[in-house]
Amino acid sequence: MVVIMNRIYDTDVIVIGAGAGGAIVAKELAEKGAKVIVLEAGPWYGNAKWPNPNSEHGAVSSSDYEDLSIDLLKKSFTDLEEDMNDQVTGKFRWGPANRNLPPWTRKGGVVWQNAGVGGTTLHYFANSPHAIPQSMDGIWPISYEELVPYYERVEAQLPVHLAPVSPKEELFYYGAKKAGWQYLNNPDVSVPGYRQGINAILEVNPRINDPDFDLQNNNTVGCTLRGHCVNGCHIGPTVEAVAKRSTLVSYIPRALATGNAEIRPNAFVIKVLTEEAEEGIHAIGVVYKDTWTGESFELYAKVIVMAGGGIETPRLWLNSGLPENPWVGKGLTNHWFDTVAGIFEEKVLMDILGVSDIKPYTGQNSAARLDIPGIGTMITMGMSPGIYASLNYVTSAKGYASLNTPDPQAAWDVEGIVSGEQLKDFMREYKRTLSILLFVDDEVNQRNEVGIDPNLRDEYGYIPVIRYQPSESDTVKRDQLATYAAELLRAAGARTIIRANWNPELFIHIMSTMRMGYVVDVNCEAYQVKRLYIADNSVLTNGIGGPNPTLTTQALAARTADKIWDQYFQAET
Amino acid sequence: MQSSYVQTTLQAFADAIIPRTPRLAEEYGRIQYYGAIDLQIDQFLIYELEHYPVPMALPTAELLNVAATAWLISQGYFGRGSLATLAPLDRLKAVTMLKQQQVELTALPIIFQMDPELIIRITDALNNYTIIGYYSEWSGYGTTKLLPPQERVMEFIPISWKQVEYPGPSLGYRVLRPYRFDLTNIVLAAQGMQV
Ligand SMILES: Cc1cc2nc3c(=O)[nH]c(=O)nc-3n(C[C@H](O)[C@H](O)[C@H](O)COP(=O)(O)OP(=O)(O)OC[C@H]3O[C@@H](n4cnc5c(N)ncnc54)[C@H](O)[C@@H]3O)c2cc1C
Numbered sequence: 001m002v003v004i005m006n007r008i009y010d011t012d013v014i015v016i017g018a019g020a021g022g023a024i025v026a027k028e029l030a031e032k033g034a035k036v037i038v039l040e041a042g043p044w045y046g047n048a049k050w051p052n053p054n055s056e057h058g059a060v061s062s063s064d065y066e067d068l069s070i071d072l073l074k075k076s077f078t079d080l081e082e083d084m085n086d087q088v089t090g091k092f093r094w095g096p097a098n099r100n101l102p103p104w105t106r107k108g109g110v111v112w113q114n115a116g117v118g119g120t121t122l123h124y125f126a127n128s129p130h131a132i133p134q135s136m137d138g139i140w141p142i143s144y145e146e147l148v149p150y151y152e153r154v155e156a157q158l159p160v161h162l163a164p165v166s167p168k169e170e171l172f173y174y175g176a177k178k179a180g181w182q183y184l185n186n187p188d189v190s191v192p193g194y195r196q197g198i199n200a201i202l203e204v205n206p207r208i209n210d211p212d213f214d215l216q217n218n219n220t221v222g223c224t225l226r227g228h229c230v231n232g233c234h235i236g237p238t239v240e241a242v243a244k245r246s247t248l249v250s251y252i253p254r255a256l257a258t259g260n261a262e263i264r265p266n267a268f269v270i271k272v273l274t275e276e277a278e279e280g281i282h283a284i285g286v287v288y289k290d291t292w293t294g295e296s297f298e299l300y301a302k303v304i305v306m307a308g309g310g311i312e313t314p315r316l317w318l319n320s321g322l323p324e325n326p327w328v329g330k331g332l333t334n335h336w337f338d339t340v341a342g343i344f345e346e347k348v349l350m351d352i353l354g355v356s357d358i359k360p361y362t363g364q365n366s367a368a369r370l371d372i373p374g375i376g377t378m379i380t381m382g383m384s385p386g387i388y389a390s391l392n393y394v395t396s397a398k399g400y401a402s403l404n405t406p407d408p409q410a411a412w413d414v415e416g417i418v419s420g421e422q423l424k425d426f427m428r429e430y431k432r433t434l435s436i437l438l439f440v441d442d443e444v445n446q447r448n449e450v451g452i453d454p455n456l457r458d459e460y461g462y463i464p465v466i467r468y469q470p471s472e473s474d475t476v477k478r479d480q481l482a483t484y485a486a487e488l489l490r491a492a493g494a495r496t497i498i499r500a501n502w503n504p505e506l507f508i509h510i511m512s513t514m515r516m517g518y519v520v521d522v523n524c525e526a527y528q529v530k531r532l533y534i535a536d537n538s539v540l541t542n543g544i545g546g547p548n549p550t551l552t553t554q555a556l557a558a559r560t561a562d563k564i565w566d567q568y569f570q571a572e573t
Numbered sequence: 574m575q576s577s578y579v580q581t582t583l584q585a586f587a588d589a590i591i592p593r594t595p596r597l598a599e600e601y602g603r604i605q606y607y608g609a610i611d612l613q614i615d616q617f618l619i620y621e622l623e624h625y626p627v628p629m630a631l632p633t634a635e636l637l638n639v640a641a642t643a644w645l646i647s648q649g650y651f652g653r654g655s656l657a658t659l660a661p662l663d664r665l666k667a668v669t670m671l672k673q674q675q676v677e678l679t680a681l682p683i684i685f686q687m688d689p690e691l692i693i694r695i696t697d698a699l700n701n702y703t704i705i706g707y708y709s710e711w712s713g714y715g716t717t718k719l720l721p722p723q724e725r726v727m728e729f730i731p732i733s734w735k736q737v738e739y740p741g742p743s744l745g746y747r748v749l750r751p752y753r754f755d756l757t758n759i760v761l762a763a764q765g766m767q768v
Contacts, residue, residue, distance in 0.1 A: 055723050079742030080727070082709035088621045088702075089722050099722045105626040107690065110697070165752035173752070183754050196754065208749050215745035224745030235744070361739060362746040385739045386709030394590075394700040399672065400665045417700055419590045419665060424597055427708065428605065430737040503697070 007284065007300055011037045011262075012569065014286055014301040016269045016316070019119015020550045021536040021557040022307030023247035024154065026263075027255035028561030034569055036261045037061075037299060039288050041308075042115025043097035044265040045122075045232075046073030046239050046248065053265075054091065054099045057292040063262035068239040068253055077232035081384045084231040085123060092116070092123045092232065096291040097266055105458055106311065108466030109505030113309060117265055118248030120309065123230045124550065125366035125379075126200040126244050128160045131552045132373045132545025133190055135441070140541040141517040144188075150555035157254070158245045160551070163197030164204045166225055166363025167353050171344075171434050172380045174352055175492030176370055179484075189371050189547075197367035197379070200245035200551075201229070202236075229365040230383050266291045270460045272304060272320040274529060281323065282530035294459060303568055307536040307557070310510030311464050314450045314538065317514070319461035323528040327518035332448040333543035335439035335509040336470050336478055338502045339381070340412060340485035341392045342494030344432045352493065357431040360388060366437065370488070375477045376440040376546040378485050389427055392435050393418040397503035411486035412499040426498065434494070436485040439509065441546035442474045450513050470504050509549050514538035516556075523563035524556065531568065535560050582634040583622075583699075584615035585657035589664040590703045607732050609707055613718075617706030618699065620719060625698075632682035633695055640667040643676040671696055708733050710741075 015026045018040035030036045043053040048067045050058035053076065076091065078084065085092050088103055092114045095103030104115075114120045130151055133144040154160075163169070176194035177183070184193035205222040207213040215224060223243040224235050233244035242249040255261040271287040285300035306313045314329035322328075346356040360382030370378045382388065394417050398404060401416035418426055426433070448469065452462035470478070486497045514520060516539050519527065524539050526532040535557040537549055544552050587609035598606035609615075622630040641654035644667035656664050670676050671692055678686055685692050705711070711718060715728030734741060 052723075080710040082705055082711045083722060083725075086621075086705060086709075086722075088624045102624055102626045107688075110694070165750040166746075166748040167750065170750050170752050173754070177755060204749055206749075208745065209747045211747070213747075215743075215747075218744065225748050226743050226745045228742065231742075359746075359748070362748045384709070384742075385734065385737050386705045386707075389708045390701050390704045394704050395697075399669050402662065403665060403669060419700075420592055420661065421594045421597060423591060424594050424605065424608070424736065427737045428597065428601060430739065 009301055010299045011035045011301045013303045015305045017307040018117045020121045021553045023251035024554050024557035025305050025535045025561045026261050027251040028558055030255050030258040030260035032565050038263040039267040039269050040117050040265045041268040044117040045076040053097055061262050061264040065256040070239050074234045077234040079228050079231055081231050081386045105463050109507055111507040118246040121246035125229050127548040128200045128551035129198055129547040135545030141522045147555050150559045153558050154554045158200040158250050160200050161203050163199050163367035167358040168380055168382050169368040172368045175488040178491035179488045192372040194370040197369050202243045225363050227361045268460050279530050283532035303531045303564055305533045305535050309536050310513045310538045311450050314513045315464040318452045329450040329513050330446045331444045331512050331515050333442050333511045334507055336442050336504050337439045338482055339392050339437055339500045340482050341433050341435040341498045342489030343429045343496040345495055348493040359431050373545055376481045378436050378438045381435045381437040395502050396500045398501045411483045412497040414498045415501055438481045438485055440474055440478045441543055443471050444542050511537045511540045511543055511549050516541045524560040579630050579634040580615050581657045582637050583618040587614040587703045589661040591707050604735050612712040614706045618702050621702045632684050635682045639680050640671045643670050
């Protein structure tokens, strides 16, 4: 590579990935006055520069707030779950904007991630709890206290609120209390208990139950409890006022409003460029490919921020030939999920709630929680029937339930993949089924990793290979959590309880593959490559004690933006 | 169009997961009768498999039939099996043999021999695609359901939605509850102290 001493930079900062973390860094730095270019591999929905984001290339970039279009967003986000979330052809998938092309390949499991401006927050549930303090203190290189002001900053900006109660949450709280759990008040949890959900969704209009409140022509700001968080929320009068606060509608519009940010969708970064100088190896730019044309481009900047998520960030490091480090890609935590669902009789629900069903497709997809520090978390989960059936009944490591002998000691009645008449019979009772999604505070283990395949490559480099095997203690914890969930449902009066028992190779909370203290320093700058920062789930030192990770990643990203500014730009101004 | 070999095999799989259910129909109404065959979920499976990073419909059908043969042999029979001729529960047993690695790798299509992990991935995916195809809006695309995704239009309410009483997407629900938490035993979560 040609070494240019007085390099002409294209911009101050390049951010790789416009997801949960990347969008925060971009907005925070742009607001301070840095020029930022964000390169995002997936499409941009709700922007006038891409009127047909899945069938035409459209423009190269947008840097104008006025380009945002709620009408286009509503056109793209159809509320239809196969159209939106099919992992092969859906609008929310790990693949290119052009839906006639196949998704991108990974080995080692099923990864539920999304490419696009907004990243995986486009379909996340927006649960936004803090880390468990004791999972950080003395373990991370920074304390929980250190993060609190950044939590507060992000909570105000997103914003984060206590979640509303619809029938399914009320039933969960009823069961939690009956099962003997204590009620906790938010937000710093260090003892077990249930609490009101806390999420990045705008508050419900208090008039929602009023029959005169016109839902069809509603142009007000706020959640309407319609249950489409996962299928793409578009409720609101403008893009920036959409109820569920994916970064597409929260931080990205704010970044554009500064006038200092440019975002290029359909831009897959394949290499980080470095240079050797007095300060050691440092990042100077990137190579990216246009996902429509396959054309390659180079861009140069003073600082590069990787925010491609827990899989693509280590992949990009390895494919770029950056310095070896025994922890690059290592230490993957995944919260190893599971579901436990309970089916209720009408009469039981009537007695508890005064209504005969809970309609899991109504209300926010996930709005009540129970945390058990050091063990894990349970949250309620309800949504449209395809994804619901898929997560509760056919995602399992236990094989077909009809071929399993039920364990009379188990707290559930059925375990494994539900099929045949039984599946249809359970789904017939969809309206009276309460589902609990649970996830474990799994241990960091160096053998759990994201690497690259030595031979197989796609047009963006060697493909990522994931290896993840939970430990003995993770298994014990998860069984414990599933038992607690079943007991809660039973206490609430469930008639039939079904545990799925998910296989570990289903990845939703992909964390700690570029851990702070191992690959990046306390400021999230790579130890071995100056001017290269990381701002996604991969920098978490561990699985934060069990709670959903995104708010913690976002708080860290806000902090990282401050550190970048102080280190490399403050003096210039 | 895929061969009838592929279609018959994938239909047999989908039917084992979501069969027609006359008994449920008798008890809960005629709508409960219909299953994956009626909603043509085999066509959905083929569409998904053909749009996998590499086209997979034919090797997947072969995989399922090799499993059927292995299952027959395990039961003391000889000759080539096909998934479609097995009883529904036996089809699931055959698929289970694949997952438990009880099927000779060398008997499988080459793509699975090269990457045995793909066996698990594809069998898991089949369960999942069957469910997504059946319970999502897909069958409601009617005559447009096999067109590229951008060209499909909803033509009717899927039978499956009626079976589960899902009304389809809505702009809102009036389900806000005036719930009050029981504050008699509040715990200040940070300290674990009672107040
Ligand atoms: C159904 C579902 C529900 C969830 N619910 C919750 C929840 O309630 N609460 C919670 O905390 N978490 C939730 N999560 C997890 C949450 O979505 C992730 O924790 C979060 O989005 C991770 O943020 P990230 O920045 O690491 O990656 P992402 O948000 O995935 O962003 C990465 C972005 O980088 C882009 N990218 C990757 N590589 C490149 C490259 N080389 N070049 C250019 N661009 C690239 C990607 O396309 C993507 O847009 C949920 C996930 C799913 C699937």
